[in-house]
Amino acid sequence: NAGVMQNPRHLVRRRGQEARLRCSPMKGHSHVYWYRQLPEEGLKFMVYLQKENIIDESGMPKERFSAEFPKEGPSILRIQQVVRGDSAAYFCASSPSGVRTYEQYFGPGTRLTVT
Amino acid sequence: KQEVTQIPAALSVPEGENLVLNCSFTDSAIYNLQWFRQDPGKGLTSLLLIQSSQREQTSGRLNASLDKSSGRSTLYIAASQPGDSATYLCAVRPQAAGNKLTFGGGTRVLVKP
Numbered sequence: 001n002a003g004v005m006q007n008p009r010h011l012v013r014r015r016g017q018e019a020r021l022r023c024s025p026m027k028g029h030s031h032v033y034w035y036r037q038l039p040e041e042g043l044k045f046m047v048y049l050q051k052e053n054i055i056d057e058s059g060m061p062k063e064r065f066s067a068e069f070p071k072e073g074p075s076i077l078r079i080q081q082v083v084r085g086d087s088a089a090y091f092c093a094s095s096p097s098g099v100r101t102y103e104q105y106f107g108p109g110t111r112l113t114v115t
Numbered sequence: 116k117q118e119v120t121q122i123p124a125a126l127s128v129p130e131g132e133n134l135v136l137n138c139s140f141t142d143s144a145i146y147n148l149q150w151f152r153q154d155p156g157k158g159l160t161s162l163l164l165i166q167s168s169q170r171e172q173t174s175g176r177l178n179a180s181l182d183k184s185s186g187r188s189t190l191y192i193a194a195s196q197p198g199d200s201a202t203y204l205c206a207v208r209p210q211a212a213g214n215k216l217t218f219g220g221g222t223r224v225l226v227k228p
Binding site for chain 1: 157159160164
């Protein structure tokens, strides 16, 4: 059973471009979470999604950021018109449904660098 | 608003010494607390998860305690090894509906051979 997969692992974008980060949850997991780790800071929650639904987006910046988890395919975190301050490591986690839904398994992260 | 603090931010010890890592949180209404390990450039590996009704959890050389009323958890690593060098993060999950984790800033550990 493969773990949580994220791609790309490293992404370089120029200011103003769009960044698309992908997350494939563990097999059988229907809950996905995105966290951001700014340089020298801890991880901060961004958004929690289930298939086709956003459950909690209280940590998402109001502009330029969006997330989806379609019925088929990976979850996508999209950042439009990137700025230098978006440079960070973005981690995805997934969890199963039911009583073990609190067990989040993390992917290796995507390191975004904005030049 | 829940805030999680980890002290110290960095720790350097000689091999063989026991490690004591501290985590404090401001809102005691938590569902559980989890300790993670993060290696440079890598993702997070879950080490121990303590439910709010538990006082401690143990796995091998690792032992984590939880005192919910005082808002504290401690991770003990016995007989440290160079391979224990990493950043250790604690995170709490709220009792309220929702499943987001609130993380501390981490403790960067270096175990010198």
